[in-house]
Amino acid sequence: MGLIVQKYGGTSVGNVDGMRRVAERLLATKRAGHEVVAVVSAMAGVTDNLIKLAREISAQPTEREMDALLATGEQGASALIAMAVNAIGGKAVSLSGAAAGIVTDGVHTKAKISHISPRQINELLAEDYIVVVAGFQGQSREGAITTLGRGGSDLTAIALAAALKADDCQIFTDVDGVHTCDPRVVPDASKIDEIAHDELLEMAGAGSKVMQSRAVEFAKKFGVGFEVRSSMKDVPGTRATAEAPNMEDVVVRAVSLERNQAKVTICGVPDRPGCAGRIFSVISAANVSVDMIAQSASTTGTTDLSFTLHKDEFAIAEKLLAPLVSEIGAAAMTATTGVAKLSVVGIGMRSHAGVASRLFACLGEAGVNIQLISTSEIKIAVVVDEAELDRAAQVTHAAFGLATPRSSAQP
Amino acid sequence: MGLIVQKYGGTSVGNVDGMRRVAERLLATKRAGHEVVAVVSAMAGVTDNLIKLAREISAQPTEREMDALLATGEQGASALIAMAVNAIGGKAVSLSGAAAGIVTDGVHTKAKISHISPRQINELLAEDYIVVVAGFQGQSREGAITTLGRGGSDLTAIALAAALKADDCQIFTDVDGVHTCDPRVVPDASKIDEIAHDELLEMAGAGSKVMQSRAVEFAKKFGVGFEVRSSMKDVPGTRATAEAPNMEDVVVRAVSLERNQAKVTICGVPDRPGCAGRIFSVISAANVSVDMIAQSASTTGTTDLSFTLHKDEFAIAEKLLAPLVSEIGAAAMTATTGVAKLSVVGIGMRSHAGVASRLFACLGEAGVNIQLISTSEIKIAVVVDEAELDRAAQVTHAAFGLATPRSSAQP
Numbered sequence: 001m002g003l004i005v006q007k008y009g010g011t012s013v014g015n016v017d018g019m020r021r022v023a024e025r026l027l028a029t030k031r032a033g034h035e036v037v038a039v040v041s042a043m044a045g046v047t048d049n050l051i052k053l054a055r056e057i058s059a060q061p062t063e064r065e066m067d068a069l070l071a072t073g074e075q076g077a078s079a080l081i082a083m084a085v086n087a088i089g090g091k092a093v094s095l096s097g098a099a100a101g102i103v104t105d106g107v108h109t110k111a112k113i114s115h116i117s118p119r120q121i122n123e124l125l126a127e128d129y130i131v132v133v134a135g136f137q138g139q140s141r142e143g144a145i146t147t148l149g150r151g152g153s154d155l156t157a158i159a160l161a162a163a164l165k166a167d168d169c170q171i172f173t174d175v176d177g178v179h180t181c182d183p184r185v186v187p188d189a190s191k192i193d194e195i196a197h198d199e200l201l202e203m204a205g206a207g208s209k210v211m212q213s214r215a216v217e218f219a220k221k222f223g224v225g226f227e228v229r230s231s232m233k234d235v236p237g238t239r240a241t242a243e244a245p246n247m248e249d250v251v252v253r254a255v256s257l258e259r260n261q262a263k264v265t266i267c268g269v270p271d272r273p274g275c276a277g278r279i280f281s282v283i284s285a286a287n288v289s290v291d292m293i294a295q296s297a298s299t300t301g302t303t304d305l306s307f308t309l310h311k312d313e314f315a316i317a318e319k320l321l322a323p324l325v326s327e328i329g330a331a332a333m334t335a336t337t338g339v340a341k342l343s344v345v346g347i348g349m350r351s352h353a354g355v356a357s358r359l360f361a362c363l364g365e366a367g368v369n370i371q372l373i374s375t376s377e378i379k380i381a382v383v384v385d386e387a388e389l390d391r392a393a394q395v396t397h398a399a400f401g402l403a404t405p406r407s408s409a410q411p
Numbered sequence: 412m413g414l415i416v417q418k419y420g421g422t423s424v425g426n427v428d429g430m431r432r433v434a435e436r437l438l439a440t441k442r443a444g445h446e447v448v449a450v451v452s453a454m455a456g457v458t459d460n461l462i463k464l465a466r467e468i469s470a471q472p473t474e475r476e477m478d479a480l481l482a483t484g485e486q487g488a489s490a491l492i493a494m495a496v497n498a499i500g501g502k503a504v505s506l507s508g509a510a511a512g513i514v515t516d517g518v519h520t521k522a523k524i525s526h527i528s529p530r531q532i533n534e535l536l537a538e539d540y541i542v543v544v545a546g547f548q549g550q551s552r553e554g555a556i557t558t559l560g561r562g563g564s565d566l567t568a569i570a571l572a573a574a575l576k577a578d579d580c581q582i583f584t585d586v587d588g589v590h591t592c593d594p595r596v597v598p599d600a601s602k603i604d605e606i607a608h609d610e611l612l613e614m615a616g617a618g619s620k621v622m623q624s625r626a627v628e629f630a631k632k633f634g635v636g637f638e639v640r641s642s643m644k645d646v647p648g649t650r651a652t653a654e655a656p657n658m659e660d661v662v663v664r665a666v667s668l669e670r671n672q673a674k675v676t677i678c679g680v681p682d683r684p685g686c687a688g689r690i691f692s693v694i695s696a697a698n699v700s701v702d703m704i705a706q707s708a709s710t711t712g713t714t715d716l717s718f719t720l721h722k723d724e725f726a727i728a729e730k731l732l733a734p735l736v737s738e739i740g741a742a743a744m745t746a747t748t749g750v751a752k753l754s755v756v757g758i759g760m761r762s763h764a765g766v767a768s769r770l771f772a773c774l775g776e777a778g779v780n781i782q783l784i785s786t787s788e789i790k791i792a793v794v795v796d797e798a799e800l801d802r803a804a805q806v807t808h809a810a811f812g813l814a815t816p817r818s819s820a821q822p
Contacts, residue, residue: 016467050487056427057491058498065497068505069490072483076461079480080468086476087469094479099554120554143510143531 002167003125004029007039007135007157011174012231013077014044022172022231023084023092026130030090035125037164039135039157040081042073063108067137067147071097074134074153082132092130095120098139100131102156104146111138111146113155113218116163133160151212158215162222169219169226170237171211176230177238178203178210180402181255185393188403192253193236196243196347199253202379206343207258216240243347251348251355252400255393258341259386261291262314263371264321265306268331275328276305282320288313292341292374292381302331306372308383311337339371340389343381344396356380362399368392413578414536415440418450418546418568422585423642424488425455433583433642434495434503437541441501446536448575450546450568451492453484474519478548478558482508485545485564493543503541506531508567509550511542515557522549522557524566524629527574544571562623569626573633580630580637581648582622587641588649589614589621591813592666596804599814603664604647607654607758610664613790617754618669627651654758662759662766663811666804669752670797672702673725674782675732676717679742686739687716693731699724703752703785703792713742717783719794722748750782751800754792755807767791773810779803 006029008022022040030036050069054061061069078094085092101117124131135153138146148155154171161169178200181189197220204213210228219226219240229237269275276295283290293307309317318335325333349355359380363370368391372383384392397403417440419433433449441447461480465472472480489505496503512528535542546564549557559566565582572580589611592600608631615624621639630637630651640648680686687706694701704718720728729746736744760766770791774781779802783794795803808814 016464019468053427053491054494057430057495060498061494062497065490065494065503065505068507069487069494072487072490075486076480076483079476079483080464083465083472083476083480084468086473087471092476094476096479096556145507 001033003035003037003164005037005039005157005161005164005166005169007153007169007171008041008081008231009153009173010041010044010047012172013040013081018231019080019084020088022081023088023090025231026081026085026092027088027090030130036130037121037125037160037166038081038130038132039153039160040074040077040132041135041153042077046073046076064144067108068145070147071134071137071145074136078132078134082130085130085132090130091128092132093124094132094134096134097137097156098145100133100160102138102159104138104140104148106140106142106144106146108144108146110149111140113138113148113159114141116159118160118163121160121164149214151215154211154215155218158219158222158224158226161224161226162218169224171226171228172231173210173228174231175210176233176235177228178208179254181393181397182208182257185257185390186255186397186403189397190403192238194239194241194244194247195253196247197240198243198378199345199347200240202343202345202376203254203256206256206345206379206381207341208254208256248348248351251346251352252344252402253346253348254344255396255400255402256343256345257389257393258343259389260311261308261339261341261383261386262311262335262337263306263308263339263383264317264333264335265304266321266325266330266333267304268302269305270329271301271303275330278328279305279321279324282324283317286316286320288317292372292383294372294374308339308341308372338386339383340386341381341383342389342392342396343379344400345379347378349378349380358399359396362395363392366391366395368395412444414446414448414575416448416450416568416572416575416577416580418564418580418582419452419492419642420564420584421452421455421458423583424451424492429642430491430495431499433492434499434501436642437492437496437503438499438501441541447541448532448536448571448577449489449492449541449543450564450571451485451488451543452546452564453481453488457484457487475555478519479556481558482545482548482556485547489543489545493541496541496543501541502539503543504535505543505545507545508548509556511544511571513549513567513570515549515551515559517551517553517555517557519555519557521560522551524549524559524570525552527570529571529574532571532575560625562626565622565626566629569630569633569635569637572637573629573635580635582637582639583642584621584639585642586621587644587646588639589619590665592804592808593619593668596668596801597666597808597814600808601814603649605650605652605655605658606664607658608651609654609789610756610758611651613754613756613787614665614667617667617756617790617792618752619665619667659759659762661757662763663755663757663813664759665756666807666811666813667754667756668800668804669754670800671722672719672750672752672794672797673722673746673748674717674719674750674794675728675744675746676715677732677736677741677744678715679713680716681740682712682714686741689739690716690732690735693735694728697727697731699728703783703794705783705785719750719752719783749797750794751797752792752794753800753803753807754790755811756790758789760789760791769810770807773806774803777802777806779806
């Protein structure tokens with residue numbers, strides 16, 4: 001018994017059958033004695049169609065109008081879900097983001113939530129309604145419709161759970177939770193029962209496409225526990241929490257993979273202040289996102305500087321940097337696509353030594369060459385040849401015992 | 412120079428080319444020195460698709476949610492039109508009905524406008540924007556999205572013109588104005604240059620599908636002059652005004668036609684109080700709309716009572732009335748479909764005699780039998796065999812000289 005926020009993505013509400021299933025689940029949750037707030041995305045495909053229409057109208061659609069246009073997708077879906085609940089004997093109303101009291105800054109297409117005034121939601125809950133809120137959107141103080149950017153509906157759900165002091169927040173998706181690795185690559189990847197916000201954040205940054213980082217960051221900031229679970233099956237998913245004491249027993253929680261990377265190495269960079277700054281300011285001025293950066297220690301007065309980026313941005317980076325090599329007095333530049341990133345993530349790393357050595361050893365035994373290494377407090381990432389990524393994932397997953405129940409498999 | 416409200420229907424904004432044309436016209440109007448407020452309907456087909464989706468979800472969708480769903484159609488179209496204006500160098504913003512300050516009662520799917528607070532529109536106009544308002548919708552005092560029912564976008568335009576004290580209101584459609592008769596029936600039907608609100612109202616009630624009665628009633632009530640004109644051609648349309656002094660020079664303004672009617676006659680109804688009431692209370696209890704009603708004078712202690720209704724409601728009316736005939740002591744009932752209504756409309760009738768005789772004479776000469784007659788102050792309607800309607804329309808149109816310029820052809 002308590003207040004539960006449930007979020008359903010575009011695939012879950014993608015057709016009439018899906019919407020009926022969502023309605024049934026909402027009503028079942030209500031009938032189990034809970035207060036229920038639903039957050040829904042636009043029906044799958046609707047947003048893409050609206051974007052296509054806007055681009056036909058204008059090569060560069062006004063962002064304010066783009067928001068007003070795209071917000072209609074979630075508004076329509078929330079009305080349909082409320083109808084579907086009412087059709088099976090429930091009592092539901094839909095609210096746009098604005099009506100739900102979600103106030104944002106005025107930055108169109110990527111607005112930030114300033115605060116939430118959940119007065120109307122609370123009134124409707126008190127009148128025994130299931131409240132269906134359109135995800136992904138809010139309203140600026142000036143009254144303009146704003147949208148929250150990619151993954152915005154997850155953020156709506158987490159933020160509402162925080163504002164309403166919900167007892168639980170459930171993120172329904174087309175997978176049944178967060179896995180120890182991509183099951184298409186590692187067939188014995190298993191569902192993770194419990195994960196820390198920080199781990200989920202690192203995984204999102206490392207290529208695991210479960211939830212957008214912004215929503216997880218918000219959950220972390222406001223201490224919102226939530227569960228990622230399947231909208232198709234009624235089985236427990238993955239619970240994300242601030243951090244449970246026994247979480248550190250697990251050294252590595254998951255292996256994340258990111259393909260389509262490129263690697264640039266500038267050799268013989270003079271070891272003097274300003275060289276690295278010069279290189280990356282040129283790149284960031286072109287809005288190219290750099291991921292991993294590694295610099296070898298200087299012993300001869302020069303260093304080698306390597307970094308990775310998405311292969312789609314490789315051509316522009318290469319073109320910008322080529323003239324710079326001689327300008328800063330570096331020796332040469334090598335640049336290559338066809339690489340990928342493998343990361344092991346786990347908050348247990350903080351207190352357990354030997355993770356790096358075990359990772360490097362298992363990759364070495366498998367004959368996988370490590371091209372670049374980067375670490376954070378709870379993550380070790382390596383760059384390998386993309387052709388070797390699947391094998392690398394499989395041996396790493398096995399080496400850290402992720403397939404079997406984790407409590408018994410950890411050292 | 413002044414403030415102009417322009418309304419564009421679903422066909423005008425039905426595709427990208429149409430939306431570009433609308434944007435060009437808005438910008439041209441603005442550049443001619445006017446302040447411009449646009450009111451737009453949903454893209455043709457969008458509303459029907461949403462209704463279809465809702466009916467798949469629920470046999471009887473919640474009206475509140477239906478409004479929230481359907482309102483997205485106009486919201487999307489208004490955002491796209493604003494984008495299209497901006498794409499060609501103009502400066503436009505879209506507003507939902509709620510944001511435009513349109514406050515309605517809480518009667519979902521057929522809300523009435525309570526008042527309009529045009530503060531935000533005025534501010535945006537002062538900042539030199541073209542303001543594009545989503546038609547057909549408003550917001551109740553409780554904050555729920557409401558819609559205004561069929562033809563609601565026309566009403567939005569007229570109501571905004573009144574609230575903003577606009578200098579003109581232009582209703583753009585796919586025809587180039589109001590005609591003296593349906594040009595598919597009477598090929599030499601001509602466009603009417605000026606018409607009185609009352610005439611347009613009678614025509615709408617008599618089957619001419621130019622504008623919904625509610626919008627015209629609102630225009631009449633608040634003295635809003637408007638022009639019905641083509642969105643495809645830049646030619647003057649039909650001006651509707653309260654009433655110009657010289658309007659009465661024209662005896663008959665137009666011939667309106669309505670097909671698919673049915674006629675019921677109950678013969679030998681005892682001429683005592685309560686019989687007619689009994690008949691029509693049975694019918695209205697079943698939500699059947701009756702159009703014309705005629706009762707012959709009583710000479711023998713009984714009367715004959717006839718009325719017309721839409722043929723789709725014929726079966727239910729017949730079923731309800733059959734047992735009633737003997738109950739009230741009437742002689743018999745005859746009921747037939749395959750009839751149609753022809754009406755001549757014109758405020759000049761008030762001061763000119765002889766309209767009825769001329770109408771009946773021309774129909775008689777053409778061998779068209781008149782089955783029922785009903786009159787109002789500015790209209791005479793007759794029921795004829797549906798198979799004879801076209802011919803009846805042609806001879807009537809000719810008899811009142813409507814094809815040729817009207818000033819010279821009138822008696």
